[in-house]
Amino acid sequence: MKSNKKCLVIDKRGHVGGNIYTEQVEGINVHKYGAHIFHTNDKEVWDYVNRFATFNRYTNSPIANYKGEIYNLPFNMNTFYRLWGVSDPTEAERIIESQRLKCAEPQSLEEQALSLVGHDIYEKLIKGYTEKQWGRDCKDIPAFIIKRLPVRFTWDNNYFNDQYQGIPVGGYTPIVEKLLEGCEVRLNTDYFAQRDYFDGIAQKIVYTGMLDEFYDFQFGPLEYRTLRFDTEILDKPNFQGNAVVNYTEKEIPFTRIIEHKHFEFGTQPKTVITREYSKEYEDGDEPYYPINDQKNNERYLSYKELADREENVIFGGRLAEYKYYDMWQIVRNSLDIVRKELKEA
Structure with a gap:
């Protein structure tokens, strides 16, 4: 907007925000697609996101439950x-x-x-x-x-070493809404269903979807892991006393339970918990995590060769780059890309 450029944002879901979307349930900001904790050592990134929200002092200190035994992480x-x-x-x-x-x-x-x-x-x-x-x-x-496993010979339960860490007061959705002020937004809109139309009206496309889908899976599909969420409202003020509890024994089918109110130190009379189940991605699921083994990485490079030839498409994010990113890395990459694009414009 500040550069006098028009922007149309389309999303196949019925809301903005993608996987960081939060919605209020019983007065609690629920992380609809899994917990997102913002952390970074990049001051410019931290200052940028703080333009759109006030971040609280939340420090990620998860615990692990192994057959009823409780352990601190990391x-x-x-x-x-x-x-x-x-x-x-x-x-x-x-x-x-x-x-x-x-x-x-x-x-x-x-x-x-x-x-x-x-x-x-x-x-x-x-x-x-x-x-x-x-x-x-x-x-x-x-x-x-697993390239490394953090082992600390101190009594510090802070999971991240980053200087800046927190959860936006009021959830992530208001941040995205402020970012999109002045933009045209179309929800429940599938790019691939109207691809010729959108390609025709855009001078440049920023694509954040699955890279293999963009090229009609011509080299075969890339593999992903996905998540299933089971969310429950409980008529009690506190279920587990912590935002994140990992269940590390294989016999329990879910990987962790999130109690959302603890991200913002909530005191509501009820609580909302979400059990997370990891599963293999199937057509129709939401892809979450790229499986970066040798077979998939080699297949990705074939797609990347095609992507690198595109002059009017910017590929960004976990799916389009087939790479795991933390939130701060997405913000950093976005700021860098915008600077490059505006300089070249």
């Missing part, structure tokens, strides 16, 4: 005390080192995790959760999926 001295009864960081370090798999080149996620944190942490806090998340045995998941 792995820190609170975790190690619960596991082994140790309060000396040197002793915790010694135990982990004694359990680590000595392996020059891990061939699977299981070997990679064991080489990083040892047997006890892997068996109780990684194995079951990861197998539910990916729908595969850890022995069959590539090692590179």
Whole structure:
């Protein structure tokens, strides 16, 4: 708008905001498509998002439930005390080192995790959760999926190390609505159903959907994991005392329970919880996470070759770039792209 450019935004869903959409239920801002916690070390990104909302002081401190045993995340001295009864960081370090798999080149996620944190942490806090998340045995998941596992020999339960962290007061939807002020927005609109029309009216297209779909799956479909959400209103003020509780045993089918009110320190008389189930993407689902194994990455590069030749299309986001992004990275990439586009215009 500030550059006197007209913008039409279309969304196949019935609301703006994509996966960060929040809606009020019983006075609680519910993260409709899974929890989103904003965190970054990029001051410019932080200052930018704060133009559209006030962020609270929420600090992500999830806990893990393994067969009724409660552990702090990320792995820190609170975790190690619960596991082994140790309060000396040197002793915790010694135990982990004694359990680590000595392996020059891990061939699977299981070997990679064991080489990083040892047997006890892997068996109780990684194995079951990861197998539910990916729908595969850890022995069959590539090692590179886990490049590192944060291990802290302090008593700090802050999951992220980032300087800036919080949840927008009032949820994410108002941020998106402010970003779209002055833009034409069409909801319940499928780009592919009217592709020729939209291509014809646009000087440039910003595409954030599935890259393989954009090219009619000509090299075959890219694979994704998706999520199913089971949301419930409970007639009590507090269900689990924390926003995020991971369930790390494989026998429990969901990966975690989100209690939304705790993101904004709510005191409402009722509470809303969401159980998250991970599953393989099927046609008609919403794709969430790219499966960046060798087969899919090679297929993606074939699509990227076509995308790089496009002069009037900008591809951005998890689906169009087939890459996992945190929210701050999306904002950073968007700011960089806009600067480049306006400079060239």
